Amino acid sequence: MFATQLKALSLTFAVALSPLAVAEVDQHDASQHSRQIDIDSKVITEHKARINGDRLSYTAETGTQPVWDDQGHAVATLHYTYYKRDGVDDDTQRPLLISFNGGPGSASVWMHLAYTGPKVLKIDDEGYPVQPYGVKENPYSVLDVADIVYVNPVNTGYSRVLPDADGKMPSRDKQKDMFFGVNADIQYLAEWLNTFVHRHNRWRSPKFLIGESYGTTRVSGLALELQNSQWMYLNGVVLVSPTEIGIKREGPVEAANRLPYFAATAWYHKALDEQYQNMDLEPFLSEVETFTVNELIPALAKGGFISDDEKRRIVAQMARYAGVSETYIERNNLDVPTMSFWKELLRERGQTVGRLDSRYLGIDKRDTGERPDYWAELTSWLHSFTPAINYYLSEELNYKTDVKYNMFGSVHPWDRSNNNTGENLRLAMAQNPYLNVLIQSGYYDGATNYFDAKYTMWQLDPSGKMKERLSFKGYRSGHMMYLRRADLESSNNDLREFILNALPEQGAAAKY
Secondary structure: OOHHHHHHHHHHHHHHHHHHHHHHHHOOOOOHHOOOOOOOOOEEEEEEEEEEEEEEEEEEEEEEEEOOOOOEEEEOOOOOEEEEEEOOOOHHHHEEEEEEEEOOOOOOOOOOOOOOOOOEEOOOOOOOOOOOOOOOEEEHHHHOOEEEEEEEEOOOOEEEEEOOOOOOOOOHHHHHHHHHHHHHHHHHHHHHHHHHHHOOOOOOEEEEEEEOOOOHHHHHHHHHHHHHHHHOOOOOEEEEEOOOOOOOOOHHHHHHHHHHHHHHHHHHOOOHHHHHOOOHHHHHHHHHHHHHHHHHHHHHHOOHHHHHHHHHHHHHHHHHHHHHHHHHHHHHHOOOOOOHHHHOOOOOOOEEOOOOOOOOOOOOOOOOOOOOOHHHHHHHHHHHHHHHHHHHHHHHHOOOOOOOOEEEOOOOOEEEOOOHHHHHHHHHHOOOOOEEEEEEEOOOOOOOHHHHHHHHHHHHHHOOOOOOHHHEEEEEOOOHHHHHHHHHHHHHHHHHHHHHHHHOOOOOOOOO
16 A cells, blocks of 8 residues: 555656646546546555453454446445454454445445444534534444444445446436345345455354344345345344334324324423423333323224214323323324424424434424424534544545545435335344344434334234344434433443344354
């Protein structure tokens, strides 16, 4: 790498000193100055950190690796960052954690620079941006127990579709078939991971997938795709703020499952009567969950034929739990839309609450209306994540490119048909007795609410035969629960414990 840098430096001085050289550069074809990412590249840097109380050294490898089609032609290139702890003599005992974010269309920046990686954003203890922007050491990272690779799917981060041999880009329809859909996404990423594991000699290592939001759909599908198409078996899958992963929640269940999230948000903003406001959050939510399952779902199932007395009782209790008026509940026929709730809860205070994290407050042009003008939490997060990832990759990891880092890339329309990822995860677990699943959710997440996540866990294996390998952890924050410093610590500790507990004892065979 030093020789390459010296050559580039020499060329810079030669161009600066020679008029002829300047003329030659001006005459070059414009295509030589196109903004393109290297198809196959890597830069390795060395670092030290204090994690979980111990000093350790590690290498960071960031670069690109191609996606090949069936004929062996490079059709895209994916940007990744790979952290590997130094001084590990036996990789066969060293877990590899493979990390994806969601969207679909989101870069793998959020968990990279705010959750599991060795560096996190400079933010306050509740997750709000502060200037100057940048990164700081993450003392809770799981790098002490697992090496980590963060993968950016096509069109996110620096990852890009490539032109064909004739220099032509595939049509948008062709790109959709290749990359932009539930199943296409899973298939090409499984192939890419096979190459990555092979290049880095990690075939014998215990492997874990972690995905956030839509990334949970991705890793749920990958669990079976890796087994069936790549013959790669996992020890664990972690679902952070999961989507429905193909497990339907419709009608009365969908409507009722929102109430525990409404209650958590109202509790946080002190919008409840003293009876509930004086309770601690978890015992309060346990009471709301019991009401939801045992009373609200049956009431909603009766629709317009519910008795007047039962309806009045249900409406009154919902209003007390959610911190809104009985009139508001009744006008919505007990089926309160989340979009409307974000506007309604603090309407009298002249504030709205955030979608992905309802601790965040916004202000609208008008206090009337049925939805907020903007998402207060997302604008807050983009404040700090965008400058931090651009600075970090370039200045600390030394990855230089003029290509724009896509926080959100062009991947739509996304083909959501034939989403069987939840069933695929169940089947992968059934086929692989080593495979365990952890679900992590924030109580104040209104986009993928925590009670939906619990419901997904309950429905994932209807037989109940694998429930000992399924676990749930909740946190007092939102979609990205790790932004709150207390939850950054607890969520990493929960993840660390999950990884270590999912490693089989020496000689324990994968069998029932």
